[in-house]
Amino acid sequence: xxxxxxxxxxxxxxxxxxxxxxxxxxxxxxxxxxxxxxxxxxxxxxxxxxxxxxxxxxxxxxxxxxxxxxxxxxxxxxxxxxxxxxxxxxxxxxxxxxxxxxxxxxxxxxxxxxxxxxxxxxxxxxxxxxxxxxxxxxxxxxxxxxxxxxxxxxxxxxxxxxxxxxxxxxxxxxxxxxxxxxxxxxxxxxxxxxxxxxxxxxxxxxxxxxxxxxxxxxxxxxxxxxxxxxxxxxxxxxxxxxxxxxxxxxxxxxxxxxxxxxxxxxxxxxxxxxxxxxxxxxxxxxxxxxxxxxxxxxxxxxxxxxxxxxxxxxxxxxxxxxxxxxxxxxxxxxxxxxxxxxxxxxxxxxxxxxxxxxxxxxxxxxxxxxxxxxxxxxxxxxxxxxxxxxxxxxxxxxxxxxxxxxxxxxxxxxxxxxxxxxxxxxxxxxxxxxxxxxxxxxxxxxxxxxxxxxxxxxxxxxxxxxxxxxxxxxxxxxxxxxxxxxxxxxxxxxxxxxxxxxxxxxxxxxxxxxxxxxxxxxxxxxxxxxxxxxxxxxxxxxxxxxxxxxxxxxxxxxxxxxxxxxxxxxxxxxxxxxxxxxxxxxxxxxxxxxxxxxxxxxxxxxxxxxxxxxxxxxxxxxxxxxxxxxxxxxxxxxxxxxxxxxxxx
Numbered sequence: 001x002x003x004x005x006x007x008x009x010x011x012x013x014x015x016x017x018x019x020x021x022x023x024x025x026x027x028x029x030x031x032x033x034x035x036x037x038x039x040x041x042x043x044x045x046x047x048x049x050x051x052x053x054x055x056x057x058x059x060x061x062x063x064x065x066x067x068x069x070x071x072x073x074x075x076x077x078x079x080x081x082x083x084x085x086x087x088x089x090x091x092x093x094x095x096x097x098x099x100x101x102x103x104x105x106x107x108x109x110x111x112x113x114x115x116x117x118x119x120x121x122x123x124x125x126x127x128x129x130x131x132x133x134x135x136x137x138x139x140x141x142x143x144x145x146x147x148x149x150x151x152x153x154x155x156x157x158x159x160x161x162x163x164x165x166x167x168x169x170x171x172x173x174x175x176x177x178x179x180x181x182x183x184x185x186x187x188x189x190x191x192x193x194x195x196x197x198x199x200x201x202x203x204x205x206x207x208x209x210x211x212x213x214x215x216x217x218x219x220x221x222x223x224x225x226x227x228x229x230x231x232x233x234x235x236x237x238x239x240x241x242x243x244x245x246x247x248x249x250x251x252x253x254x255x256x257x258x259x260x261x262x263x264x265x266x267x268x269x270x271x272x273x274x275x276x277x278x279x280x281x282x283x284x285x286x287x288x289x290x291x292x293x294x295x296x297x298x299x300x301x302x303x304x305x306x307x308x309x310x311x312x313x314x315x316x317x318x319x320x321x322x323x324x325x326x327x328x329x330x331x332x333x334x335x336x337x338x339x340x341x342x343x344x345x346x347x348x349x350x351x352x353x354x355x356x357x358x359x360x361x362x363x364x365x366x367x368x369x370x371x372x373x374x375x376x377x378x379x380x381x382x383x384x385x386x387x388x389x390x391x392x393x394x395x396x397x398x399x400x401x402x403x404x405x406x407x408x409x410x411x412x413x414x415x416x417x418x419x420x421x422x423x424x425x426x427x428x429x430x431x432x433x434x435x436x437x438x439x440x441x442x443x444x445x446x447x448x449x450x451x452x453x454x455x456x457x458x459x460x461x462x463x464x465x466x467x468x469x470x471x472x473x474x475x476x477x478x479x480x481x482x483x484x485x486x487x488x489x490x491x492x493x494x495x496x497x498x499x500x501x502x503x504x505x506x507x508x509x510x511x512x513x514x515x516x517x518x519x520x521x522x523x524x525x526x527x528x529x530x531x532x533x534x535x536x537x538x539x540x541x542x543x544x545x546x547x548x549x550x551x552x553x554x555x556x557x558x559x560x561x562x563x564x565x566x567x568x569x570x571x572x573x574x575x576x577x578x579x580x581x582x583x584x585x586x587x588x589x590x591x592x593x594x595x596x597x598x599x600x601x602x603x604x605x606x607x608x609x610x611x612x613x614x615x616x617x618x619x620x621x622x623x624x625x626x627x628x629x630x631x632x633x634x635x636x637x638x639x640x641x642x643x644x645x646x647x648x649x
Contacts, residue, residue, distance in 0.1 A: 011135040014127040015281040017273060020110030020198065021124045023091065031091025033124050035074075037098055037108065038266050039243040040082025046099040047074045047086055050121045073099065082244070082266075092129070095121040098243075106239040110270075111199045113207055114183050118195050118237035127281050130211045137218035139285045139317030140174060142337045142447070143404050143545035145223065146534060148173040149412055150452040151462075152181065153188055154512040158205035158213045165213075165220055171455055171527070172534025175223035177288060179413055181210070182229065185236040186467025188508045190413065191227070192290065193234030193256075193466070197274050214283050223285035225319070226278050230271045231294035232256040236472055254294045262297035272307045279308065279318055286319035288340070293325040305335035321407060327379045327395030332405045338447055341406040343380035345415055347371040348437050351565050351585045352429040357487050362388045368563050372553035375444060375569040375581075378406050403445035403550055403571060410434075410441055411451040413462065420484050420499045422463035422511065424454075431457075432620035433585050435529060435604045439622040440583050442533040443541065443602060445548040445571050450530070453513045457526030463500050465508040473503040529604070536602050540626065544573035551578070556590050556617070566590045566617055577628030584617045592617040598627030 016022060019036045035047050049070035076084035076098075088094075097105040107114060111122035148168055155161050161176070168176065180191030183199040191201065200210050214224045232254050233240065240247045241258070247267055252259035261267050278284045292301060305320055312318045322331060322339045332339060346363045347370040350356065356364035363370055363380070370380035378398035386394035398405075409415075416422055425434055442448050453460065468476055481499050484490040490499075500507045519527060553569035566584035573579055578598070584590050592615055600609045602624040611618045 010131040010133050012128040012131055013281050013283065015273070015277045017110055017198075017277070018269070019273075020108055020112065021094075021096065021122065023124070023126055024087070030089070032087055033090050033094065034085065034087050035076065035096070035098075035108075036079075036083065036085040037076070037110075038082050039084055039098070039100065041245045042101045042243045044101055045076045045084040045243075046102075047076060047088060048097050048099050048105055049073070049088075049090070050095040050097070052093070052095055053116075070095070082246075090124060092124055092126040094124040096124065097121050100243045104239070104242060106242065107196060107237075109196065109198075109240060109244075111183075111196050113202065114196060114199045115202050117202065118183050118185050118199075122199075125207060127207075130208045132211070132215055132283065134215055134218040137283075138313075138315055139319075140221075140223055141317060141546065142319050143548075144174055144542050145319070145447050146172060146174045146442075146537065147177050147225065147407065147447065147449040148175065148452065149177045149179065149449055151179045151190070151413065151511075152204045153201075154462075154508070155452065156515065157203070158209040160515075162209075162213045162216050165216055165222060169220040169222055171531055172538055173222065173450065175225055175285070176217060177225040177227060177449070180227045180229050180290070183237075184234055186469075188505070189466045190417070190464065192229055193236070194229055195233050195237040197228070197230075197271070198277060211282060218283070223317075223319075224283075225286040225288055225321070226282075226284045227288045227290055228275065228278065229290045230260075230274075231291045232258070232260065236468065256294075259294075259296065262295060262300040268300055268303065272304055275304060275308055276311055279312060285317065286321060286337075288321045288323065289336075290323055291325070292322045292331075293328075298328065298331065301331060302335045325394075327381055327398070329379070329382075329396040329398040329401055329405075332398075332401055338405050338407050340412075340449075341374065341378070341408050341446065343370065344374045344406065344408045344441070344446070345410065345412075347374060347380060348410060348441070349415070349425075352425065352433055352437055355428075359388055362386050366563065368555050368565050368567060372555050372567045372569065374406075374408075375446075375567070376550045376553040378403070399550075403548055404447055404545060406446045407449050408441045408444060408446040409449040409451070410437055411454055412449060413451065416451065416462045417464050417511075420487075420490065422461035422500075424459055424461065426457055426459045430587075430620060432605060436583060436585060436620050436622040438530070439533055439602060439604050439624070440581055442530070443537055443579075443581060443624045444569075445541070445545050445550075445573075445579070448537075455527050455530040456523040458513065460511070460513060462511045463507050464502050465511060466502045467505075467508075468503050477501050477503060533602060536624070540601055540630065541573070541579065544575055544577065547574050548572065548579075556584075556592070558590075564590045568592070573628075575629055577626055577630065580625050580627065582612070582617055582621075582623045584619060584621050587619050589616045589619050591615060596623065596625040596627075598625045599630050600625045601630070 022034045024032050024034050039045050051070050074086050076086040079085050099105045108122040112125040113123045181200045182194030183196040183201050184194045187203040200207050217224045248258040249261040319337045322336050324339050347367045350360050350363045350367040373380050378401050379395050381395040382397045383393045385391045481496040490496045549572050551570040556564045556566040565586040568582045571579045595612050608618050608621045
């Protein structure tokens with residue numbers, strides 16, 4: 001087999017970090033590295049070098065010190081304000097740590113790679129070793145985004161995900177979103193307990209393999225997003241408190257650990273550079289900011305956005321998305337593209353399952369009204385008192401925002417994995433109702449997000465997993481079981497004992513989709529359903545979502561005026577056409593006074609439109625129709641999609 005022809009446009013990228021180990025202007029024959037670390041809580045810092053162990057993880061195109069003698073420890077010079085720096089005649093592959101006050105040796109907080117894990121040495125890495133083959137890629141406009149969230153480890157590492165990309169592109173996905181990659185302890189975990197934000201997790205592969213994953217995605221027209229955690233560090237492997245205590249806000253805790261002090265410019269710069277690092281050195285197209293409300297510093301969030309958009313190349317599409325319990329619409333007016341819309345999920349989940357415990361309490365009384373408000377205005381909670389917040393107001397008005405400012409989903413890592421047993425929706429509700437809700441979220445102008453293997457109608461759980469050991473493992477296992485003690489199904493301690501142990505390797509195995517992705521039986525049927533809906537979105541909606549606006553949503557009622565689990569919503573598209581969606585999640589047909597006055601472009605179940613012509617919205621159904629100009633596009637992927645002929649009167 002001949003070697004592929006090199007791309008004459010291939011480029012090499014490096015984000016020049018003001019801290020950490022940075023290669024400086026020298027040839028590969030005579031390399032030099034600058035080391036720089038902020039350690040305001042100590043008086044002396046050394047760089048100590050180590051030889052690579054036999055059989056260590058290869059660094060791909062990087063050289064290794066396995067055949068060299070390590071350099072002698074190097075005293076770092078104080079540069080003022082807690083900074084220490086030094087230069088050494090070493091290059092890629094050099095293993096090193098910082099020794100603090102002549103005692104503890106710690107990894108570099110800005111390490112680019114940790115081949116032996118968070119407790120091992122850091123490695124000098126040359127970002128320019130990877131030649132990008134799709135350097136022409138400039139991204140895609142936000143309104144073209146269809147997100148596919150996945151866990152890299154569960155899909156076989158960077159190479160395993162890369163192998164799945166062609167199928168995702170064919171499905172109609174336009175972006176992959178990787179759960180956090182920042183290095184965390186152990187080989188398996190969700191990644192939200194990371195301690196080294198610049199080091200991609202070594203158990204998934206090398207940094208160059210991660211770049212190849214992003215590069216391959218771009219070659220298929222797929223955006224690549226990464227989930228970043230800027231609100232806390234994990235409990236194991238975080239040494240910052242030993243030498244940089246001011247990094248944390250004294251006496252302030254988050255649910256996950258000590259709060260970071262974003263009033264300090266060293267902390268602000270550390271994470272601003274981290275965002276730019278992923279966007280420039282790894283060429284990611286966007287970031288999802290985990291639990292932004294826990295950062296507790298809205299001015300810094302705006303600063304982060306301004307910093308990113310000022311530094312990325314002109315004309316490149318780069319997107320910033322929030323997870324934010326506060327429903328702060330002001331952050332979506334100029335600085336961030338969108339927010340994960342938990343309100344949409346919670347309302348739909350209650351309608352589908354009838355569950356009303358935990359955070360579903362806030363959506364138990366009027367879920368269909370809250371869903372209607374989500375479709376018409378974005379957030380369900382826009383300043384109303386929330387029973388989950390002690391009756392305090394939650395949220396801000398959001399009706400002025402475009403529908404694309406909200407990411408809508410039925411399943412994601414949180415909503416599945418934070419359940420005691422990690423159940424998928426197919427095990428909790430009827431298939432027909434799930435298909436109807438799926439059609440809704442895939443065809444609204446809000447940005448849809450799928451969770452890995454959802455497109456195959458997966459019933460496989462996605463459970464919370466870690467690889468902690470010792471006392472920490474015991475604390476995590478028992479703490480998780482205590483979390484569910486308030487739920488009616490787990491008041492009995494014996495029932496709580498059935499909750500899977502996050503540290504058991506079987507919990508991770510049970511959460512990892514099979515490598516065999518053959519399409520047969522119901523897997524094929526579900527995949528074609530998703531593919532059909534996404535084809536409608538790509539051809540009939542995406543080109544006209546740039547300035548789409550909601551026109552309102554109506555809850556359907558029975559003769560007594562009581563709400564039914566059904567609604568109709570409308571949006572005006574860029575060219576003036578009207579998109580309408582009718583949804584009925586109940587087990588009964590409901591009356592619909594006005595038949596669609598345009599062209600039906602999607603329906604589930606098959607032939608549902610025939611009933612609508614007679615003034616009935618069938619049980620567990622969803623229809624989408626367009627009024628006005630409809631492009632000449634026929635879809636044949638699935639019987640649930642209507643061939644477009646003449647517009648209906």
